[in-house]
Amino acid sequence: MRPEFYEIHAIIEGRAIRAVGWNFFDEPIIVFNSPPHVYYYHYEKKVLERCTNFWYLYRVKRIGACIEIDDFSIHITPK
Numbered sequence: 001m002r003p004e005f006y007e008i009h010a011i012i013e014g015r016a017i018r019a020v021g022w023n024f025f026d027e028p029i030i031v032f033n034s035p036p037h038v039y040y041y042h043y044e045k046k047v048l049e050r051c052t053n054f055w056y057l058y059r060v061k062r063i064g065a066c067i068e069i070d071d072f073s074i075h076i077t078p079k
Contacts, residue, residue: 005079012039012048012072030074040066041074048072 008019010032017039022030028043041048051066 007077007079009075009077010039010041010048010072011075012050012069014071039069041072048074 008022008030010017010019010030012032012034015034017032017034019030020033022043030041030043032039032041037050037052039048039050048069049066050069
């Protein structure tokens with residue numbers, strides 16, 4: 001899935017948020033930004049995390065406060 005061909009939006013806890021980036025080559029992650037939080041959606045695991053003061057390092061290490069969010073839906077549409 002190439003980013004230039006798709007729009008990705010999410011409804012997270014009742015708010016519409018547009019994806020700011022994604023990576024399907026190393027780790028299938030979609031990134032959403034709604035300050036002060038960053039949301040990371042793991043495409044294969046179907047898990048969304050809301051993080052504060054978060055850096056995603058080398059696909060494995062998480063630094064910062066993250067919690068899993070259950071109230072969300074992801075919408076991927078071709079451009």
